[in-house]
Amino acid sequence: xxxxxxxxxxxxxxxxxxxxxxxxxxxxxxxxxxxxxxxxxxxxxxxxxxxxxxxxxxxxxxxxxxxxxxxxxxxxxxxxxxxxxxxxxxxxxxxxxxxxxxxxxxxxxxx
Numbered sequence: 001x002x003x004x005x006x007x008x009x010x011x012x013x014x015x016x017x018x019x020x021x022x023x024x025x026x027x028x029x030x031x032x033x034x035x036x037x038x039x040x041x042x043x044x045x046x047x048x049x050x051x052x053x054x055x056x057x058x059x060x061x062x063x064x065x066x067x068x069x070x071x072x073x074x075x076x077x078x079x080x081x082x083x084x085x086x087x088x089x090x091x092x093x094x095x096x097x098x099x100x101x102x103x104x105x106x107x108x109x110x111x
Contacts, residue, residue: 006059007068013049013056014072020045022080064107071104 023042030036056065078097081087089097 006056007064009052009056010060010065010068011072013052014069014076016045016049017069017073018076018080021077022084025085067107068104071100071107074100075104 020042023038023045027033027036027038027042030038033039075097078089078093082089
């Protein structure tokens, strides 16, 4: 029970990371990506999580953090790709996402 808040914070950082990735994707579509407002905003969004990571790392193993963060980023980025950028999924990708969800459930249950 004591690890639920750090796990939820880790998933929350995935949401923040996806927002940062979305902003950087918008920047990449500009003529001068590194000079666009989208790039600077994405950079600030990423940097904003630094203090929270220190909290999470005090309570969870780095391997757990990495797995939870990675799987939740995959799920969230896939959702953004499908919803915002109209990128279709094939059956293999859908099966992989189902397995990722299963692994996230197991990690959160036993972490």
